[in-house]
Structure formats: C-alpha cells, structure tokens
Amino acid sequence: MIQIINTGVANIRSLQAAFDRLGEPWQLTESPSDIETASHVVLPGVGAFAAAVESIDRLGLRETIIERINTPQLATLSICLGMQLLGRSSEECETSVGLGVIPHEIKRFGDNVKVPQLGWNVVQPQTEGPYQTGEAYFANSFRLVEPPEGWGYANSEYGGQFISSIWRGRMLACQFHPELSGEWGQKVLQNWIAGETFANGGQS
Numbered sequence: 001m002i003q004i005i006n007t008g009v010a011n012i013r014s015l016q017a018a019f020d021r022l023g024e025p026w027q028l029t030e031s032p033s034d035i036e037t038a039s040h041v042v043l044p045g046v047g048a049f050a051a052a053v054e055s056i057d058r059l060g061l062r063e064t065i066i067e068r069i070n071t072p073q074l075a076t077l078s079i080c081l082g083m084q085l086l087g088r089s090s091e092e093c094e095t096s097v098g099l100g101v102i103p104h105e106i107k108r109f110g111d112n113v114k115v116p117q118l119g120w121n122v123v124q125p126q127t128e129g130p131y132q133t134g135e136a137y138f139a140n141s142f143r144l145v146e147p148p149e150g151w152g153y154a155n156s157e158y159g160g161q162f163i164s165s166i167w168r169g170r171m172l173a174c175q176f177h178p179e180l181s182g183e184w185g186q187k188v189l190q191n192w193i194a195g196e197t198f199a200n201g202g203q204s
Contacts, residue, residue, distance in 0.1 A: 002026040002193075003038040005065070007055040009047040015079070018179035018189055032064040040193060041068060045081025046139070049106070050093035052081055062099065069101045072169025077192055083166070083173035084142055092142055102148035102166070108141060113159035116141040123164050123176060127152040130167055130191045134184035136176035138164075143175060170195055 002019055004012055006028040019026045035041055043065065045052055056062050068076055069086065084090055087098045090106035098106070109115045117138050124133045129152045136156075143162040147153035156164035156175075164175045172192050178185035 001038060002040040002042060003029045003034045004042045004044060005035065005061065006030050007043075007045070007052055007059070009045065009052045009055055009081075011046050012044050014177070015042065015044055015179040018186065022186065022190060022193070024193060030059050030061070032061060035061065035064045035068055040075045041077070043076070043078040043082035043085065045079060045083075045085060047081060048092065049081065049084060049090040049098070049142075050096040052085055053096045053098065056085070056099075066099050066101060069099070069171055072171045075170040075192060075195055076172070077189075078171075078173040079179075080140060080175060080177055083144070083175050084140075086173055087144065090142055102144075102151070104144060104146060104148060106142045107145050109143060109162075110159050117158050121156045121158060121164070121176070123154050123156055125152070125154040125165075129154065129165075130172060131184075131188045134188075135181070136164070136174075136178065136185060136188075137180040138176050140175055 002024055004026055068074055078086060084106045085099050086101040087104050087106045088100040089098050091108045117140055120135050121138050123136045147163050151166045151168045153163050154165040155161045166173050178188040
C-alpha cells in the first residue's frame with residue numbers, strides 16, 4: 001500500500017490516477033504510524049512552501065517524515081514542492097523552516113526566464129540512478145541550485161542548470177511531476193515502486 005501524505009496543500013488527483021494506471025493500491029494518510037511502517041510513502045506538493053510547512057507541523061509529522069527520509073532503505077518519493085521541503089529554507093518564505101534533510105536553501109529562478117517554469121523540460125541524470133534521460137513536466141518558480149553531498153542527482157536547464165531530481169537509497173525526490181510526464185514519468189514511478197537502490201552519490 002502506497003501511503004500519500006495528506007498535507008492538504010497538494011492537488012493529488014493526477015498522482016492517484018497514475019498509481020491506478022499502474023495497478024498500485026494507495027491511500028491518503030495523516031498518521032505518523034502509517035508513515036513509519038508503510039512500504040512506500042509519497043510527500044506530494046503543489047502550492048506555497050510556508051503553507052506546506054505549517055500543515056506538516058500542525059499534523060505533527062515533521063520528525064516522522066525526517067526520520068523516514070533519513071532511512072534511505074525505505075521507499076520514499078517527494079514531488080515538486082515536496083522536494084523543496086527537504087531543504088532547510090526557501091527564498092519563497094525565509095521565515096519558514098524546511099525539513100532540513102538537505103542543507104541548502106531553495107532559490108527562485110532568475111529574472112532572465114519566465115517564472116514559473118511551466119511545461120516540458122529535459123531531465124538528465126549526472127550519476128547512476130533510477131531512470132534514464134527523458135522529458136518531464138515542470139511547474140515551479142523555485143529550485144535547488146546544487147546537489148547535496150552523498151546524493152545522486154539529475155540536471156535540467158532553465159536560465160542555467162538546476163537540480164531537477166536527487167536520490168539516495170530508495171529515497172527519490174523530483175522537482176518535476178512524474179505523474180504528468182507521460183510514459184517516461186510512469187516508468188520513473190514504476191522503478192521507484194520496484195525498489196532499485198542507489199546510494200552514495202548514485203553508485204549502486
């Protein structure tokens with residue numbers, strides 16, 4: 001059973017539909033015990049950094065989520081804002097404290113590109129990882145600028161390179177939306193569900 005964390009700030013119908021197409025059972029949860037014990041957990045996100053942080057803290061899920069992500073043999077997937085929440089903070093709202101799993105601030109795209117980035121972009125792994133180069137759908141105004149130490153990662157280009165995905169063990173974070181990224185995105189989800197493990201900068 002795939003547990004989708006119900007932060008209340010994400011439109012998750014497309015994600016649920018993607019799991020339905022794969023024949024994978026899922027449910028929404030706000031339960032720390034579900035998050036601790038589930039085989040697969042998804043931290044989705046669409047919307048504001050501050051609102052998502054507030055929701056996680058209101059539900060009392062901060063430490064449970066951090067502990068799970070820091071246990072990379074457990075299959076965890078963070079999508080879009082869910083990836084940004086792994087950082088210590090975001091320029092979107094610098095008074096809100098992120099989960100701090102990665103020690104970086106999330107930065108806004110520069111003035112040289114249209115913000116938000118809406119549409120398709122190439123995702124190119126820079127280390128061995130759970131998927132091959134492909135095109136994915138993005139909807140973001142903020143991004144991770146540099147990869148955290150000890151994680152595998154993929155780059156994309158939008159006004160300069162940015163980090164479009166990171167992974168460690170069975171933990172995968174995607175700035176793009178795999179559930180909206182066609183057959184390639186479905187394959188990303190399939191690989192995550194199947195449980196390939198990549199650690200220490202992407203070395204299997």
